[in-house]
Amino acid sequence: MMLEVIDLSRRYRSGSQWVSVLQNVQLRLREGELLVVAGRSGSGKTTLLHLLAGIDRPDEGKLHLGELVLSRNSPEVSLLRWRRAVGFMHQTPVLIPTLTAWENALLPFRYGGQNPDLAWVKLLFKRLGISGLENRRPRQLSGGQATRVALVRALARRNTLFLADEPTGRLDEAGATAVWGLLLELNRQEGISGVVVTHDPLILKQAHRVLTVQEGRLVEAVVSGRGDL
Amino acid sequence: MEAVKNALRHPLRLLVLVLSLVIGVVASFLILTILRTAELLGQPTIPPGVLRISFALEAPSSLTPAQFLEENGLQGEWVTLGQLFREDVRRGAAIGAYGFESVETMKRFLPTLRLKQGGWPKQYQLLVPQQACRLLSCRVGQTIKVLYPGTEQPVRYTVSGIVDSPLATTLLAVPAAPRGGLDWRLWAFARSQSSEELEDQVRAYLQSRGLKAADVQVLDRIGMQRSWRQLSFGFTVILGPTALVALISATLLVLFNFAVNRLERAKEVAIKRALGASRSHIALESLAEAMAIFLLAVPPSLAVTWALLDRLGGGEAQRLFYPEVGIALQVFAGIGALVLLSALGPVLALASTQPSSQLKEE
Ligand SMILES: Nc1ncnc2c1ncn2[C@@H]1O[C@H](COP(=O)(O)OP(=O)(O)OP(=O)(O)O)[C@@H](O)[C@H]1O
Numbered sequence: 033m034m035l036e037v038i039d040l041s042r043r044y045r046s047g048s049q050w051v052s053v054l055q056n057v058q059l060r061l062r063e064g065e066l067l068v069v070a071g072r073s074g075s076g077k078t079t080l081l082h083l084l085a086g087i088d089r090p091d092e093g094k095l096h097l098g099e100l101v102l103s104r105n106s107p108e109v110s111l112l113r114w115r116r117a118v119g120f121m122h123q124t125p126v127l128i129p130t131l132t133a134w135e136n137a138l139l140p141f142r143y144g145g146q147n148p149d150l151a152w153v154k155l156l157f158k159r160l161g162i163s164g165l166e167n168r169r170p171r172q173l174s175g176g177q178a179t180r181v182a183l184v185r186a187l188a189r190r191n192t193l194f195l196a197d198e199p200t201g202r203l204d205e206a207g208a209t210a211v212w213g214l215l216l217e218l219n220r221q222e223g224i225s226g227v228v229v230t231h232d233p234l235i236l237k238q239a240h241r242v243l244t245v246q247e248g249r250l251v252e253a254v255v256s257g258r259g260d261l
Numbered sequence: 262m263e264a265v266k267n268a269l270r271h272p273l274r275l276l277v278l279v280l281s282l283v284i285g286v287v288a289s290f291l292i293l294t295i296l297r298t299a300e301l302l303g304q305p306t307i308p309p310g311v312l313r314i315s316f317a318l319e320a321p322s323s324l325t326p327a328q329f330l331e332e333n334g335l336q337g338e339w340v341t342l343g344q345l346f347r348e349d350v351r352r353g354a355a356i357g358a359y360g361f362e363s364v365e366t367m368k369r370f371l372p373t374l375r376l377k378q379g380g381w382p383k384q385y386q387l388l389v390p391q392q393a394c395r396l397l398s399c400r401v402g403q404t405i406k407v408l409y410p411g412t413e414q415p416v417r418y419t420v421s422g423i424v425d426s427p428l429a430t431t432l433l434a435v436p437a438a439p440r441g442g443l444d445w446r447l448w449a450f451a452r453s454q455s456s457e458e459l460e461d462q463v464r465a466y467l468q469s470r471g472l473k474a475a476d477v478q479v480l481d482r483i484g485m486q487r488s489w490r491q492l493s494f495g496f497t498v499i500l501g502p503t504a505l506v507a508l509i510s511a512t513l514l515v516l517f518n519f520a521v522n523r524l525e526r527a528k529e530v531a532i533k534r535a536l537g538a539s540r541s542h543i544a545l546e547s548l549a550e551a552m553a554i555f556l557l558a559v560p561p562s563l564a565v566t567w568a569l570l571d572r573l574g575g576g577e578a579q580r581l582f583y584p585e586v587g588i589a590l591q592v593f594a595g596i597g598a599l600v601l602l603s604a605l606g607p608v609l610a611l612a613s614t615q616p617s618s619q620l621k622e623e
Pocket residue numbers: 044045046051053071072073074075076077078079080123618621
């Protein structure tokens with residue numbers, strides 16, 4: 033089992049009330065599984081992904097990733113280890129404005145304690161069609177280019193679990209096709225597992241499973257995925 | 262490098278911050294130097310139970326200290342205070358003339374010395390500038406008593422030689438004497454008389470000899486200490502507020518810089534945290550930035566102040582202000598601590614932002 037989520041709950045305070053966004057969410061992600069999460073806006077997809085990425089703490093429940101465990105009271109070090117063990121792409125690409133595209137892509141290595149795999153990062157730039165933009169600053173990049181740099185950054189560490197929040201939300205069809213092509217290839221050839229939040233029909237059929245967030249729970253969608261796992 | 266780039270994000274804000282740091286550095290360097298000078302000059306040079314007489318004559322005269330004491334029936338001795346040319350000075354070692362530890366300027370003067378009479382000094386021998394020698398009517402081989410600040414007994418030196426030097430007046434000059442206008446100044450020590458009485462006597466004597474003296478002063482040990490304390494208090498009152506205002510504004514600007522950065526950079530920090538950066542990673546990066554700003558501002562302004570003080574002291578013999586390495590280091594360390602401490606609060610707040618909520622805001 034790659035990732036296991038047990039009884040996960042998350043609520044937010046809104047004014048004087050508590051709003052429960054996720055309730056008793058269960059999830060088992062097998063190794064090499066590609067999972068798509070859908071759901072209407074505001075349903076809690078980003079909330080779930082932040083919990084899976086270790087950048088938020090659950091109010092209840094537990095998460096397991098290999099040896100790692102996360103819960104409400106996990107110490108800071110566990111969170112750091114978890115974050116370093118996953119590749120996470122955030123819904124809106126945030127690049128550091130003072131760094132070049134290349135330096136932004138290498139950022140995970142600065143904090144991860146791994147040696148940067150430059151050839152790999154170079155290849156990712158190429159595969160996403162942004163070769164030659166390595167020395168540009170974020171303000172010299174288009175929204176789609178910045179999104180792809182953020183994707184390279186999320187994949188740079190070659191973690192076995194990849195999490196992406198609407199990675200093609202700001203891309204045109206060609207860009208989206210390149211991104212899905214790369215993700216599917218990494219999934220098939222490198223066995224990288226993925227949880228991807230998206231509504232893009234291009235990928236729905238390619239995923240092993242499609243789940244939707246509904247009323248704070250993860251529900252198996254009617255769409256049938258591919259059956260190679 | 263990255264720290265510098267970060268600091269340069271807002272050139273105008275950086276400029277104001279650097280400027281206030283510069284003013285802070287210059288003002289505190291100056292004030293510390295002046296206080297140090299006052300402290301050194303204020304060291305008691307009068308033995309207990311002794312009165313010091315000093316006056317400057319308005320016109321040249323042949324009156325010698327020995328003659329003055331004898332004709333006034335004063336049971337005292339006369340000593341000189343001033344820059345010395347001892348053996349060790351020639352070697353460039355430090356000497357305590359006027360209590361200044363630096364001989365940088367001395368080294369500069371030495372090559373210009375021309376020996377008029379006698380030879381270069383050995384242990385406990387002394388070179389006397391020609392003009393001072395005339396005033397003191399000293400000869401090669403004669404003994405001169407020199408009083409060092411902070412010591413109670415004069416040290417005896419034998420005059421080894423007489424030199425033609427730009428330091429002609431230094432043996433007799435006192436710090437408070439007007440530059441250039443000084444003819445000569447006698448420091449005599451007398452016992453068992455009140456200072457007022459003695460002052461009147463000295464004035465009467467000078468008048469009877471047809472000599473005009475400016476500022477006849479008779480001081481005992483306590484009076485001297487008091488007058489120096491007043492002087493250094495004066496310096497503090499004038500320069501202290503300047504330094505204080507500059508440093509407070511520098512501190513506020515550093516605080517402001519990082520507090521504003523905090524809002525601006527919350528998202529960047531959040532993404533770094535999401536990628537696995539620890540609190541200390543973030544804190545160190547921000548502190549590196551504070552350091553970059555500090556290094557941009559402080560060492561250059563220290564250098565400028567150093568040069569300024571060097572000029573202020575003048576190339577002349579009568580030097581008051583010496584830039585000191587110790588003071589420069591004090592300012593460097595003090596302002597460094599100030600910058601780092603005022604950056605610390607915002608930096609720590611920055612480091613502890615929670616990535617999730619920051620990353621959700623569009
Ligand atoms: N920090 C927070 N405080 C209060 N409420 C929050 C907070 N974060 C999210 N919410 C609420 O939780 C719900 C789920 O938000 P989330 O961002 O997970 O939605 P989403 O499914 O990703 O939506 P979208 O498709 O628009 O990105 C929303 O109703 C949102 O208003």
